[in-house]
Amino acid sequence: MEIFGVPTQALFGQLLIGLINGSFYALLSLGLAVIFGLLNIINFTHGAQYMMGAFVAFLLLNKLGIGYWWSLLVVPLLVGATGMVIERTMLSRLYKLDHLYGLLLTFGLALIIQGLFRNEFGSSGQPYRIPPELAGGQNLGFMFLPNYRAWVIVASFFVCLATWYVIERTKLGAYLRAATENPQLVQAFGINVPRMITLTYGFGVGLAALAGVMAAPIYQVSPQMGGDLIIVVFAVVVIGGMGSILGAILTGFGLGVMEGLTKVFYPEASSTVIFIIMAIVLLLKPAGLFGTQK
Amino acid sequence: MSANGTANAAGNNLIAQRVAFVVMVVFLLLAPLVVYPVFLMKVMCFALFACAFNLLIGFGGLLSFGHAMFLGSGGYAAAHAAKVWGLPTELAILFGTGVALVLGYFVGLLAIKRQGIYFAMITLALAQMVYFFALQAPFTGGEDGIQGVPRGLLLGFIDLNQPLAMYGLVMAIFLGGFVFIWRVVHSPFGQVLKAIRENESRAISLGYDADRFKHIAFIISGGVAGLAGATKAIVFQLASLTDVHWSMSGEVVLMTLLGGLGTIFGPVIGAAIIITMQNYLAQLGAWVTVVQGVIFVICVLAFRRGVIGELARWLKKPL
Numbered sequence: 001m002e003i004f005g006v007p008t009q010a011l012f013g014q015l016l017i018g019l020i021n022g023s024f025y026a027l028l029s030l031g032l033a034v035i036f037g038l039l040n041i042i043n044f045t046h047g048a049q050y051m052m053g054a055f056v057a058f059l060l061l062n063k064l065g066i067g068y069w070w071s072l073l074v075v076p077l078l079v080g081a082t083g084m085v086i087e088r089t090m091l092s093r094l095y096k097l098d099h100l101y102g103l104l105l106t107f108g109l110a111l112i113i114q115g116l117f118r119n120e121f122g123s124s125g126q127p128y129r130i131p132p133e134l135a136g137g138q139n140l141g142f143m144f145l146p147n148y149r150a151w152v153i154v155a156s157f158f159v160c161l162a163t164w165y166v167i168e169r170t171k172l173g174a175y176l177r178a179a180t181e182n183p184q185l186v187q188a189f190g191i192n193v194p195r196m197i198t199l200t201y202g203f204g205v206g207l208a209a210l211a212g213v214m215a216a217p218i219y220q221v222s223p224q225m226g227g228d229l230i231i232v233v234f235a236v237v238v239i240g241g242m243g244s245i246l247g248a249i250l251t252g253f254g255l256g257v258m259e260g261l262t263k264v265f266y267p268e269a270s271s272t273v274i275f276i277i278m279a280i281v282l283l284l285k286p287a288g289l290f291g292t293q294k
Numbered sequence: 295m296s297a298n299g300t301a302n303a304a305g306n307n308l309i310a311q312r313v314a315f316v317v318m319v320v321f322l323l324l325a326p327l328v329v330y331p332v333f334l335m336k337v338m339c340f341a342l343f344a345c346a347f348n349l350l351i352g353f354g355g356l357l358s359f360g361h362a363m364f365l366g367s368g369g370y371a372a373a374h375a376a377k378v379w380g381l382p383t384e385l386a387i388l389f390g391t392g393v394a395l396v397l398g399y400f401v402g403l404l405a406i407k408r409q410g411i412y413f414a415m416i417t418l419a420l421a422q423m424v425y426f427f428a429l430q431a432p433f434t435g436g437e438d439g440i441q442g443v444p445r446g447l448l449l450g451f452i453d454l455n456q457p458l459a460m461y462g463l464v465m466a467i468f469l470g471g472f473v474f475i476w477r478v479v480h481s482p483f484g485q486v487l488k489a490i491r492e493n494e495s496r497a498i499s500l501g502y503d504a505d506r507f508k509h510i511a512f513i514i515s516g517g518v519a520g521l522a523g524a525t526k527a528i529v530f531q532l533a534s535l536t537d538v539h540w541s542m543s544g545e546v547v548l549m550t551l552l553g554g555l556g557t558i559f560g561p562v563i564g565a566a567i568i569i570t571m572q573n574y575l576a577q578l579g580a581w582v583t584v585v586q587g588v589i590f591v592i593c594v595l596a597f598r599r600g601v602i603g604e605l606a607r608w609l610k611k612p613l
Binding site for chain 1: 404407415427430547
């Protein structure tokens with residue numbers, strides 16, 4: 001069977017890879033959007049924290065025998081906790097300054113973390129075994145669907161949805177949104193805004209770590225795995241605009257699929273297509289697809 | 295980013311800068327007697343690159359996180375022109391600069407549509423696009439880069455394979471670029487740029503087309519960065535992916551931050567410190583990255599004025 005001269009097997013295969021990449025774009029840009037909303041900082045360390053998530057899961061499995069499912073729970077908490085330490089000790093000193101200093105600080109931290117991991121583990125990738133419950137796959141007739149990949153897409157979709165629900169539909173989320181609008185006023189109502197900021201940063205970092213754990217069995221666990229990815233995620237964030245949570249999720253998945261399709265029809269452009277889309281969006285709608293220009 | 299109150303105040307008090315400039319020229323004339331010339335040339339190329347970057351961040355308040363694209367494309371264009379087309383050295387360097395200027399025009403057109411953090415992310419993303427282009431394009435040599443670029447003859451009769459001839463050319467280019475940036479900063483154009491940095495809405499209400507000023511500053515900065523890249527490609531006879539990679543964009547930010555954002559001499563000192571450090575730590579591998587990260591963190595948390603910024607504060611003179 002062929003569609004536009006492309007075998008369906010290849011087409012759906014690339015669509016699947018696109019959806020997988022899109023899952024990670026969505027999770028990571030969601031974390032960036034949540035952090036940016038409250039802290040006004042673009043977290044350049046996000047890629048390194050995603051890498052830390054994958055590495056901590058890898059170490060838990062190989063040193064302590066703690067498997068994938070526990071890692072899904074423990075790793076985001078551990079890495080999120082390191083994020084909270086960073087927020088308390090360093091980022092919190094910069095809130096009164098130009099926001100660009102936050103970007104520079106988190107860039108420096110990313111260099112430190114990546115350098116330390118490269119010293120410890122070398123540049124080569126380490127494999128992470130797919131959990132036995134999700135090994136194998138389904139033959140859907142038109143393509144073969146590995147179980148683990150289906151799980152990643154479904155799981156990240158639900159994590160994104162849950163985050164959206166908490167922020168947009170619960171009381172906690174209402175506090176968060178209020179603090180984004182006017183932190184002084186919210187503090188005057190007796191809500192501990194600095195603690196909320198710390199927890200929010202920890203949560204965003206936890207999301208990055210969760211993405212890292214889920215990515216570990218698909219990609220190789222290596223110190224550089226976050227470095228290039230984060231730049232693509234930045235482009236995703238520019239395209240979506242950081243105003244809306246739902247926008248970040250939709251753009252993430254959508255651009256993953258676009259990238260997959262480009263791989264089928266014009267493979268030469270597959271690594272640049274997201275940047276090209278970004279340029280077009282900037283020309284037509286500078287605030288981003290879901291953003292509002294302030 | 296206006297961490298440097300000193301550079302704005304007393305705009306006509308330029309004696310200290312002139313003295314510092316003379317000291318720098320004398321140092322560059324005498325240094326090859328004791329320091330390895332190739333090392334000095336490397337420092338000068340990066341210092342010029344950092345000066346170009348500093349024009350945007352220090353005087354326009356625009357943090358470009360993709361300046362490696364200009365360094366790299368200038369280098370590739372000059373290397374290609376010198377090696378494949380056999381252009382004379384001076385034309386190859388001019389061609390590299392021209393390519394970076396054109397790139398600066400188009401990238402600037404897109405990037406100035408957003409401000410602050412978005413500006414940084416957009417320039418970073420566009421630079422990554424240039425990186426992938428350099429990785430895949432047929433004439434860049436992919437992972438190998440363009441190797442064995444001939445240094446050639448300057449103006450047809452000065453053999454640049456002579457270390458001191460090459461040194462003289464690099465020094466002339468560096469000083470020329472440096473004085474040019476210096477002039478731009480103190481020109482009416484530079485003053486308007488600073489006004490836009492301080493308060494864009496007010497500058498617009500005074501009748502200045504802020505976007506146009508930012509765009510021109512971006513093109514100038516890209517062009518001078520391309521000049522640095524083209525010169526570097528001729529000196530090292532190599533244009534490679536290292537120069538277009540995002541870590542290079544980060545390095546120039548670090549040099550400028552360490553030397554002093556918005557100071558005239560800060561980028562030069564910052565480049566000299568970072569290149570020297572890389573030279574001594576080269577055998578430590580990935581620790582160089584860690585050390586650079588630590589310097590970043592320290593500068594942002596406790597040393598935001600940078601070396602020259604602190605010196606200028608101490609001397610109470612803009613430098």
